[in-house]
Amino acid sequence: MAKSLHNLLPQEVLSLAIAVETRNAERYDTFAHIFGSYNDEATALLQEMRDEELEHKTVLEAMYLNRFGDKVCDIDESDVDEVVEAVDVDSAEHLIFNDLTKRDVLEAALRAEEGAREFYISLSESEQDEELLQLYRRLAAYEEGHVAGIKARINQIGTEKGA
Amino acid sequence: MIRDTDKMQLRVIQPEVYPPPDRTDLFKKFPWLSKLAKMRAYPNVLVIPNLVMFWIFLLAGIFGSPAGNRNIMIVFIWILWWFGLITVLVPLGSRSWCTMCPLPFFGDLVQRRAVTYVRKGNSAGTRNQLFGKLRVWPKKLSNIWLQNIGFLCLASFSAHLVTRPMATVLMLGGLIVIATITGYLYRQRVFCNYICPVGGFLSLYSMTSTVELRSRDKNVCKKCTSKACVAGSDKGWGCPWIIYMGKLERNNYCGMCTECVKSCPSDNISLFWRPFCSDKILKGYDEIWKAFIMLVLAMAYSIVLLGPFGKIKDWANIGEVGNYKGFAIYVSILWFAALIALPAVYYVAIRLGRGFASKGLEATGDGAAPSMKDLFIRYGYTLVPLGLMAWIAFSFPLMMVSGSYIISIISDPLGRGWNLFGTGEFPWTPFHPDWMAYIQIPCLMFGLFYSLKCGHELALDLWKDNRRAVTSIIPLAILLTLVTIAFLRMYTG
Structure with a gap:
């Protein structure tokens, strides 16, 4: 039975964040596989984003270890009702028209990272516990860094032909 | 521990459960x-x-x-x-x-x-x-x-x-x-x-x-x-x-x-x-040109196969008549109408509608008018319900006039005088040709109604203002109505 995010423990929230990064890495990998050979540039970018998600996961795992020790908290996206951050392409017909661009990939990544940032900001707004508040703010700032990074990349490719 | 959940407003992606109520x-x-x-x-x-x-x-x-x-x-x-x-x-x-x-x-x-x-x-x-x-x-x-x-x-x-x-x-x-x-x-x-x-x-x-x-x-x-x-x-x-x-x-x-x-x-x-005409988004020129082609062909087929124009029938029937010059004229007209003439008239209608609807837009600070490209492609959907119903209106006479061949052909599929199921001698019997207009007219009116209804919905989506939306589709609505009248004249003589 899936829970609402409202009812999660902080330890579960951080575990969920790690699971989300893992699952997003899998999603990027799946999309890279699907779009492989349709568009080399977009596929390479999808693989790059997958690797970035795995890096995010490593950072969050270190954060978890530091905050909660090595006590495993077994929670996954499937245990919650809401979607926190899930990277998704914006059209069902990208393969038909063979029109997935680097910009599309980055915008998909941006939507997912913004979703995650909003999620942590929301949690921090209602948190009373100072230590937890700091944790959520740190996570929100961490996601904000990703958002800024992706926005910079979108701006960078803005003038590239075929981007 | 997360507390005070009543006050929490989690800005996460909300569930997008399908279906909406009309599904x-x-x-x-x-x-x-x-x-x-x-x-x-x-x-x-x-x-x-x-x-x-x-x-x-x-x-x-x-x-x-x-x-x-x-x-x-x-x-x-x-x-x-x-x-x-x-x-x-x-x-x-x-x-x-x-x-x-x-x-x-x-x-x-x-x-x-x-x-x-x-x-x-x-x-x-x-x-x-x-x-x-x-x-x-x-x-x-x-x-x-x-x-x-x-x-x-x-x-x-x-x-x-x-x-x-x-x-x-x-x-x-x-x-x-x-x-x-x-x-x-x-x-x-x-x-x-x-x-x-x-x-x-x-x-x-x-x-x-x-x-x-x-x-x-x-x-x-x-x-x-x-x-x-x-x-x-x-x-x-x-x-x-x-x-x-x-x-x-x-x-x-x-x-x-x-x-x-x-x-x-x-x-x-x-x-x-789901309701009829639920998808309304055309995405490219290839798709809207398909709508032009289909509408023109519905008219052309109606003229050639149902109409009283013997000369045009002869032009189209290259195999039997062998009038190559006439066929070239027929094909040229067909392709010109489908690829150039109807799109051009449609473009003019959209352009006029955009001009009327965007009057005073900057002065009122309501933002810019939708681009011609957006209007041209998105309004193209208005040709879809009318086109489909025109094809349906065209197809009923085919079945009503020639459907009886199905009965005889089952017994004699190769046309060799067989009578496998005893229906080989069934005579050609048109089925109530006098009813045709009573089927075709409602079909066309239904198509026009949905074209205008969808056009209005698309216009509202693009203009965000009912007065401008209605104004923008008036020339297009006139065009669609004229096309419907042309079909009606064709079918009812």
Whole structure:
């Protein structure tokens, strides 16, 4: 039975964040596989984003270890009702028209990272516990860094032909 | 611990549960439908009998009577199949013809080396084992322009096709060869997506259909890591139409093969009943030109096959009359009307509407008017309901006047004087031709009503202001009404 995010423990929230990064890495990998050979540039970018998600996961795992020790908290996206951050392409017909661009990939990544940032900001707004508040703010700032990074990349490719 | 949950406003993505209130989940309502769709034998239980019929028709076309009305191929394909397709299957079943179409069967067989069995593997971006060259279709041809031109070519020879069995044999035989070759050379259903001339108009008019295959909960698709609908799994092939169900919003390119129903690990795909004309987004010039072509052809067919214009009939019927100059004039007019004249008149109507609606826009600070490109493409949908209903209005007389051939041809499929079921001597009996206008007029009015209704909805979406929206579509509404009047005059004399 899936829970609402409202009812999660902080330890579960951080575990969920790690699971989300893992699952997003899998999603990027799946999309890279699907779009492989349709568009080399977009596929390479999808693989790059997958690797970035795995890096995010490593950072969050270190954060978890530091905050909660090595006590495993077994929670996954499937245990919650809401979607926190899930990277998704914006059209069902990208393969038909063979029109997935680097910009599309980055915008998909941006939507997912913004979703995650909003999620942590929301949690921090209602948190009373100072230590937890700091944790959520740190996570929100961490996601904000990703958002800024992706926005910079979108701006960078803005003038590239075929981007 | 998270506390005070009542005060929390989590700004996460909210659930996007399908269906909206105007949809009915047919798999929930009729569980046997879901079971059928999940069977590995489906849709081949439909395709294989169709394939057998197809070969019988081809043989009948080759060895049977060269007279169209004495050959089962012509009568069944150009009267029965066409009528069933345009009046029932498309409006009520979307691209359900594509589900059972025999043309891509051998192409699929070459690619899958299986009829019902699913091969797990890793090829062509899927988790299935596919065979053949598996090339990617050229990006420049990844649209429906080939289908547009192909259909226009076939339509140019329609008078010949519907009267000469051998012409139809060559056309259908050619299509099955192309489908097989492209199945070997390219990945997935390249033939269906980009080449099949029938697929092009099915794509357009399936937007009006009252059924759709969609995911029940878009969040389940977002969370899904396997994307098995498009990538495939051990339960089903990756979508042969290369559609990702998680974002599917229109019927155009869904062949309803139900592989996604089989492969989805969350049982999240269902068949929904929905209101007529639910999909309203045309996305490119290729799609809107398909709408122009289909509307012009509905008019041209009505003139050639139903109208009283003997001279034009002779021009179109190159095979029997052999008037090459007349045929060249006919084809030139047809292509000019479909590719240039109607688009030009439509453009003028859109331009005028934009001009009227955007008067004073900057002064009131309401922002800029939608671009001409947006208006041109988005308003193109108004040609779809009217076009479909014009085709339906055209097709009823075909069935009512010539439908009785079906009864006699069943007993004498090759036109050799057989009487297999005792109906071989059934005389040609038009069915109440006096009723035709009473069917055609409501059809056309229904089409016009939906065109205007959808036009208004699209205009509101683009202009965000009812007065401007209505003003912007007035010239287009006048154009659509004039087209409807032209059809009415054609049908009612």
